[in-house]
Amino acid sequence: xxxxxxxxxxxxxxxxxxxxxxxxxxxxxxxxxxxxxxxxxxxxxxxxxxxxxxxxxxxxxxxxxxxxxxxxxxxxxxxxxxxxxxxxxxxxxxxxxxxxxxxxxxxxxxxxxxxxxxxxxxxxxxxxxxxxxxxxxxxxxxxxxxxxxxxxxxxxxxxxxxxxxxxxxxxxxxxxxxxxxxxxxxxxxxxxxxxxxxxxxxxxxxxxxxxxxxxxxxxxxxxxxxxxxxxxxxxxxxxxxxxxxxxxxxxxxxxxxxxxxxxxxxxxxxxxxxxxxxxxxxxxxxxxxxxxxxxxxxxxxxxxxxxxxxxxxxxxxxxxxxxxxx
Amino acid sequence: xxxxxxxxxxxxxxxxxxxxxxxxxxxxxxxxxxxxxxxxxxxxxxxxxxxxxxxxxxxxxxxxxxxxxxxxxxxxxxxxxxxxxxxxxxxxxxxxxxxxxxxxxxxxxxxxxxxxxxxxxxxxxxxxxxxxxxxxxxxxxxxxxxxxxxxxxxxxxxxxxxxxxxxxxxxxxxxxxxxxxxxxxxxxxxxxxxxxxxxxxxxxxxxxxxxxxxxxxxxxxxxxxxxxxxxxxxxxxxxxxxxxxxxxxxxxxxxxxxxxxxxxxxxxxxxxxxxxxxxxxxxxxxxxxxxxxxxxxxxxxxxxxxxxxxxxxxxxxxxxxxxxxx
Numbered sequence: 001x002x003x004x005x006x007x008x009x010x011x012x013x014x015x016x017x018x019x020x021x022x023x024x025x026x027x028x029x030x031x032x033x034x035x036x037x038x039x040x041x042x043x044x045x046x047x048x049x050x051x052x053x054x055x056x057x058x059x060x061x062x063x064x065x066x067x068x069x070x071x072x073x074x075x076x077x078x079x080x081x082x083x084x085x086x087x088x089x090x091x092x093x094x095x096x097x098x099x100x101x102x103x104x105x106x107x108x109x110x111x112x113x114x115x116x117x118x119x120x121x122x123x124x125x126x127x128x129x130x131x132x133x134x135x136x137x138x139x140x141x142x143x144x145x146x147x148x149x150x151x152x153x154x155x156x157x158x159x160x161x162x163x164x165x166x167x168x169x170x171x172x173x174x175x176x177x178x179x180x181x182x183x184x185x186x187x188x189x190x191x192x193x194x195x196x197x198x199x200x201x202x203x204x205x206x207x208x209x210x211x212x213x214x215x216x217x218x219x220x221x222x223x224x225x226x227x228x229x230x231x232x233x234x235x236x237x238x239x240x241x242x243x244x245x246x247x248x249x250x251x252x253x254x255x256x257x258x259x260x261x262x263x264x265x266x267x268x269x270x271x272x273x274x275x276x277x278x279x280x281x282x283x284x285x286x287x288x289x290x291x292x293x294x295x296x297x298x299x300x301x302x303x304x305x306x307x308x309x310x311x312x313x314x315x316x317x318x319x320x321x322x323x324x325x326x
Numbered sequence: 327x328x329x330x331x332x333x334x335x336x337x338x339x340x341x342x343x344x345x346x347x348x349x350x351x352x353x354x355x356x357x358x359x360x361x362x363x364x365x366x367x368x369x370x371x372x373x374x375x376x377x378x379x380x381x382x383x384x385x386x387x388x389x390x391x392x393x394x395x396x397x398x399x400x401x402x403x404x405x406x407x408x409x410x411x412x413x414x415x416x417x418x419x420x421x422x423x424x425x426x427x428x429x430x431x432x433x434x435x436x437x438x439x440x441x442x443x444x445x446x447x448x449x450x451x452x453x454x455x456x457x458x459x460x461x462x463x464x465x466x467x468x469x470x471x472x473x474x475x476x477x478x479x480x481x482x483x484x485x486x487x488x489x490x491x492x493x494x495x496x497x498x499x500x501x502x503x504x505x506x507x508x509x510x511x512x513x514x515x516x517x518x519x520x521x522x523x524x525x526x527x528x529x530x531x532x533x534x535x536x537x538x539x540x541x542x543x544x545x546x547x548x549x550x551x552x553x554x555x556x557x558x559x560x561x562x563x564x565x566x567x568x569x570x571x572x573x574x575x576x577x578x579x580x581x582x583x584x585x586x587x588x589x590x591x592x593x594x595x596x597x598x599x600x601x602x603x604x605x606x607x608x609x610x611x612x613x614x615x616x617x618x619x620x621x622x623x624x625x626x627x628x629x630x631x632x633x634x635x636x637x638x639x640x641x642x643x644x645x646x647x648x649x650x651x652x
Binding site for chain 2: 005006007008009010011012013014015016017018019020021026029030031032033209210211212214215216217218219221265266270271274275277278281282288289290291292293294306309313
């Protein structure tokens with residue numbers, strides 16, 4: 001079949017703000033797209049990438065501000081030059097063995113340093129257990145496999161003092177990519193597997209082969225275009241379809257821990273979550289799919305009751321996986 | 327907020343056949359829309375409706391042909407003039423107490439008689455237990471509440487010889503509407519509830535308030551426009567938002583059986599399934615969501631491995647609900 005055969009012509013449309021979501025979510029959707037298009041630099045222009053990443057991180061300042069509101073204590077572990085932020089919510093007892101390993105988002109290029117710390121605090125507040133947030137190195141200076149190596153190293157460090165049955169691993173967006181990839185790596189390297197995996201609106205397919213990359217283009221107000229340039233920058237010449245880069249293409253006949261997946265109906269990554277759910281279920285692996293009505297990528301930035309509701313699902317799932325009681 | 331405020335302008339797009347589905351599913355998607363638009367008659371023109379329904383049922387002839395291939399024995403029960411097709415797959419033992427009550431689809435206006443029989447055979451083949459398919463009366467002659475009354479009557483008849491723990495109730499599309507509504511009615515009338523509910527790409531919201539009624543318009547190749555005229559014909563003057571007409575708006579604090587829901591990412595009814603899943607989960611009710619990549623309403627007409635995979639999920643779910651072993 002030629003590429004042109006069967007192309008579906010979808011006319012221009014005017015989509016009203018849906019009545020089917022909370023007022024908070026309606027307000028966010030009514031605000032429209034955050035940017036009209038993304039003009040990612042050429043893969044080889046590292047200076048342009050540094051400027052692009054810095055600009056993107058400025059737009060994430062609201063995330064950092066949100067984290068300040070939470071009662072979470074933060075310590076730092078130096079892991080051979082890579083920082084791990086250890087985020088402990090107020091009220092968690094020192095003897096509580098439950099752990100969440102959070103891999104931050106940011107498109108595989110952004111979210112370092114203070115943003116990694118802030119996302120760790122937000123994850124700790126969500127999970128209500130001690131949460132480690134890995135400040136993994138990133139492109140342009142550190143393309144694959146360094147970011148994944150850093151995440152695997154943090155998991156190994158966590159295993160030194162925690163039982164695997166007390167560990168749940170997860171991440172949002174690009175963090176969902178690295179969380180799933182680290183579990184595949186751990187499995188392939190014979191490490192004990194975590195008790196559960198949480199993949200929040202995850203970037204599991206750097207080749208962007210899923211249908212929602214097309215059907216939700218222009219509909220998702222957060223992700224407004226292809227991320228192929230940054231994905232290629234991240235890959236550093238490795239094939240995008242390698243399961244360590246696109247965990248959706250992993251071999252799940254070899255097993256994978258019970259997994260919770262989320263996405264939104266307007267999410268460019270909807271197909272990622274749906275396809276990963278099916279890939280796991282096809283092999284009889286416990287997997288739970290939760291989809292937010294009308295939500296773009298990343299949901300409603302934690303501002304809507306819809307987000308709180310999914311946080312509750314995530315906590316309940318992790319609670320069912322940790323072997324130690326809360 | 328005015329209706330115009332926050333309207334999202336989505337430009338025209340050309341969506342290629344996705345590489346992310348099976349060759350069989352790709353072939354179906356490459357065939358494009360079944361019709362370019364649906365011109366439903368005015369609600370009051372009953373003769374025009376009769377012609378419209380007859381035409382629609384002709385296009386469902388392929389369903390009847392598919393049913394012929396299956397080894398399923400069919401008997402008929404006359405329920406005060408309403409027929410129930412009792413469909414028993416070959417190999418099912420007479421003593422097997424497990425039952426599936428199937429409510430057929432057809433837009434709340436079509437699918438009567440031989441099509442009801444065919445859909446019952448297909449459901450029986452999927453479920454692998456004795457399956458009852460209710461030939462409920464429909465508009466224009468029998469608007470709501472007669473169709474739902476007939477479904478409730480069939481459930482009551484089934485309860486006369488079966489334990490509720492041996493019964494799973496379900497339906498596809500409009501059948502999902504009536505299956506969910508009959509469970510709400512049974513609950514409100516103090517009848518024992520079935521062990522589980524299966525809602526396949528269900529029409530749970532006749533008001534069409536879900537976001538996918540907009541975002542997937544022109545993307546779904548099976549449902550290509552609003553069904554409000556036929557829904558109003560069905561409602562017979564009753565408010566569309568009544569939970570017996572739009573079960574999504576039911577009060578689930580009063581309970582509901584464990585439920586499996588399916589939809590497709592291109593499905594006009596995606597929001598129906600997603601919102602019902604959340605409404606049940608919000609009350610802590612066991613509910614499982616399965617979404618088919620790139621699938622329009624009704625999936626791939628049972629022609630693709632993706633359909634077989636979801637059938638397997640449905641069987642596994644029902645198997646976990648029936649109290650008697652297979």
